[in-house]
Amino acid sequence: MTDQFPHPLASASRFPQTLSLAQSTCLALIPVLPSQIHLFEVFVMSNIHSRVPDVCLFLAGVGLWWGLIPQSVGAFHDGKRVLQVELRDDTTRDILAGRVYLEDEEGRHYFARPVDPAGQAVVYDVERTPQSREKHTTVSPHPFEFEVPEQATVTLTVERGKEYHVATLQVPPPADRTAIQRVEVPMRRWIDMAARGWYSGDTHVHRRLVDCPHLVEAEDLNVAFPLAYWVREARQTGDKGPVAGQPAPAVIWCGPRRCLWPVNTEYELFTVDGKPHTQGAVFVLNHREPPRLGTPPVAPVADWAHQSGALLDLDKHSWNWTVMIVPRMQVDLFELANNHVWRTNFLFRKWTIEMTPTNWGLEIGPEGVDEAGWIDWGFQTYYAFLNCGFRMRPTAGTGSGVHPVPLGFGRVYVEVPGDFTYEQWIEGLNAGRSFVTTGPMLFSRFNDHPAGTTVRDAQPGYRLRVQGTAANPRPLDRLEIVVNGEVVRTISPANTAGPRGEFVSPWDETIVLPHSAWVAVRCYDRGDDRRSRFAHTAPVHVEIDGPVRPRKREVQHFIERMEHEIQRNQGVLAPAELAEYEHALDIYRNLAKIARD
Numbered sequence: 001m002t003d004q005f006p007h008p009l010a011s012a013s014r015f016p017q018t019l020s021l022a023q024s025t026c027l028a029l030i031p032v033l034p035s036q037i038h039l040f041e042v043f044v045m046s047n048i049h050s051r052v053p054d055v056c057l058f059l060a061g062v063g064l065w066w067g068l069i070p071q072s073v074g075a076f077h078d079g080k081r082v083l084q085v086e087l088r089d090d091t092t093r094d095i096l097a098g099r100v101y102l103e104d105e106e107g108r109h110y111f112a113r114p115v116d117p118a119g120q121a122v123v124y125d126v127e128r129t130p131q132s133r134e135k136h137t138t139v140s141p142h143p144f145e146f147e148v149p150e151q152a153t154v155t156l157t158v159e160r161g162k163e164y165h166v167a168t169l170q171v172p173p174p175a176d177r178t179a180i181q182r183v184e185v186p187m188r189r190w191i192d193m194a195a196r197g198w199y200s201g202d203t204h205v206h207r208r209l210v211d212c213p214h215l216v217e218a219e220d221l222n223v224a225f226p227l228a229y230w231v232r233e234a235r236q237t238g239d240k241g242p243v244a245g246q247p248a249p250a251v252i253w254c255g256p257r258r259c260l261w262p263v264n265t266e267y268e269l270f271t272v273d274g275k276p277h278t279q280g281a282v283f284v285l286n287h288r289e290p291p292r293l294g295t296p297p298v299a300p301v302a303d304w305a306h307q308s309g310a311l312l313d314l315d316k317h318s319w320n321w322t323v324m325i326v327p328r329m330q331v332d333l334f335e336l337a338n339n340h341v342w343r344t345n346f347l348f349r350k351w352t353i354e355m356t357p358t359n360w361g362l363e364i365g366p367e368g369v370d371e372a373g374w375i376d377w378g379f380q381t382y383y384a385f386l387n388c389g390f391r392m393r394p395t396a397g398t399g400s401g402v403h404p405v406p407l408g409f410g411r412v413y414v415e416v417p418g419d420f421t422y423e424q425w426i427e428g429l430n431a432g433r434s435f436v437t438t439g440p441m442l443f444s445r446f447n448d449h450p451a452g453t454t455v456r457d458a459q460p461g462y463r464l465r466v467q468g469t470a471a472n473p474r475p476l477d478r479l480e481i482v483v484n485g486e487v488v489r490t491i492s493p494a495n496t497a498g499p500r501g502e503f504v505s506p507w508d509e510t511i512v513l514p515h516s517a518w519v520a521v522r523c524y525d526r527g528d529d530r531r532s533r534f535a536h537t538a539p540v541h542v543e544i545d546g547p548v549r550p551r552k553r554e555v556q557h558f559i560e561r562m563e564h565e566i567q568r569n570q571g572v573l574a575p576a577e578l579a580e581y582e583h584a585l586d587i588y589r590n591l592a593k594i595a596r597d
Contacts, residue, residue, distance in 0.1 A: 082180050083171060084115060084145040087158060090186040095141045097218040098160040098187065099406055104152045109135040116142040120214050126404040132347040134404035138218035145180075156185070161220030161408060162200070162439065163191050165473055165501055190473050190502040191441055193413060194257060198441075199223065199420055200411040201429065203285055203313050204339055204397020206230075207407060209244045209262055213254035219408040222258055223425055225285050229265040231294070234272040234279065238265045238291030249288040257420045265291045267301070272572050280319025282329065283397075285311045286426055296577035302329035311430055315339060315397055317381035318352040320568070323561045324584040326390050333429070334382050334392040336436040336536050337410025339399025346371035357557045372532060379522075379536070383485030384554035386518050386539060388591055389547050393432040393452065394538050410438045415450060432538035439533030440476060444468035444521045451520070451538040458544045460514050467508040470523045470535070475503050477526045484517050484548055493523070516544045552595040558588045 087096040102110040119142030127133035201223035229238035247262035268281035287310035313333040349368030396410040414428040432452025476493035493505035518539040562585040
């Protein structure tokens with residue numbers, strides 16, 4: 001990993017080719033000071049060609065280095081103590097990377113720093129409200145430490161992706177007033193998804209590219225798509241304002257079975273002609289060239305993306321332009337777990353509430369929608385698009401880097417036969433051999449075929465055997481089989497205790513399909529305060545008697561949305577741009593002619 005990711009300031013081209021021992025020693029210290037790198041580099045580079053004697057440079061540099069490194073030696077000082085921690089796999093005894101939280105009894109948060117010079121600690125501190133905040137440190141597989149008040153009892157919480165149990169320890173002050181209090185945290189894996197051929201990804205990432213190799217390891221993630229370009233003004237081209245330089249279009253390996261694709265773009269339009277006028281967001285993932293097109297219109301961007309082998313990802317179901325871009329751009333992916341689904345408390349209860357369908361049975365209270373209502377709204381919108389014939393495949397994206405949420409909190413697992421490669425993973429994502437989760441694991445087969453399969457030329461009365469296993473570190477509440485957007489079978493989970501503290505629930509059901517249908521499986525765990533975690537498979541499609549017919553209430557909502565957006569955009573968008581909304585309206589009006597009750 002070190003060879004593949006040299007420190008960006010340690011490139012040989014930055015420095016003279018011939019250096020003294022003292023100069024070489026000072027330069028060698030640069031890569032081991034991730035949090036103090038800029039100050040130390042300024043000192044070294046400002047003196048590298050000076051006439052300062054080598055011994056003075058050497059001693060001054062080492063002195064600066066020593067003063068910058070957090071010290072952990074000695075007795076209590078300034079009313080502080082040091083809590084030094086290692087994370088260990090409880091079976092292999094390997095030291096692990098992870099995400100750590102430390103909080104005292106008064107609700108104060110503390111952030112970690114590395115002990116080992118080779119270690120890395122990335123602080124994440126994003127707060128929207130006192131109830132919706134994310135304050136953690138991701139740490140590399142090295143010892144790390146916190147400085148805390150001398151007499152404070154603190155609670156240490158450690159997470160590592162979805163496949164390890166959460167570890168929580170209460171740490172009181174040491175009785176002997178030892179300056180360094182050492183703690184080893186055993187991390188218990190409850191499932192090994194890679195051993196089963198499943199690999200996880202996050203398709204909406206706002207983190208710094210330089211941090212991502214560390215983050216995917218700490219979050220036990222296999223694939224991530226950090227944004228290189230972020231366009232927020234209508235008609236602006238993405239190549240004019242890259243947010244991560246202009247990375248090469250190549251897979252970046254972060255270790256065994258962990259990688260990044262670094263060339264990705266978000267079009268998230270909040271202004272038109274410099275004035276506030278939201279359109280919405282869509283992602284172009286896995287492209288090769290910088291985005292030299294602005295939008296609207298959206299169709300040319302879609303053509304460029306698909307011709308370059310990229311995938312279009314719709315992150316939220318309630319953007320102004322969502323109902324237009326799905327047919328107009330032929331969007332590939334739909335985020336069933338999006339960037340408003342967090343580890344912390346749900347916040348955006350009234351965001352786009354005016355676009356809520358009035359007759360879909362959504363739970364809307366005086367304060368708007370809660371987290372369960374937001375997720376249900378997303379599910380029902382996805383189902384409506386599927387019923388209209390737009391066969392998007394599910395994905396998950398956190399928006400970590402902007403919102404108070406860890407990378408990979410919602411993630412998509414893709415089944416990859418044989419050895420893991422990025423190319424097979426992205427192909428499996430596009431094929432729908434996948435499920436999305438914020439917690440449970442969901443393994444499904446449909447007549448022994450994987451999710452994403454299309455069964456053609458089936459006959460009325462087609463029998464579909466739906467079987468599989470759900471596993472979760474907490475008991476599940478229910479399993480559901482969904483056909484054309486309706487729950488046709490609810491299954492009480494067995495919740496059999498497994499050998500690693502997990503709960504396992506197999507099922508085996510057969511359903512009969514009289515007409516063309518899509519079928520998927522979803523499950524929910526027993527969350528507190530409606531903070532239920534879920535998993536949802538991609539659908540299988542069974543073609544019997546033509547396309548699936550949408551429900552009248554679904555297509556009527558889409559018609560109303562397009563009529564509203566055409567009126568809202570009058571005098572703002574150019575005629576060719578407005579015509580895309582009109583084209584989408586025509587599509588939905590035609591679908592209304594075949595809609596079912």
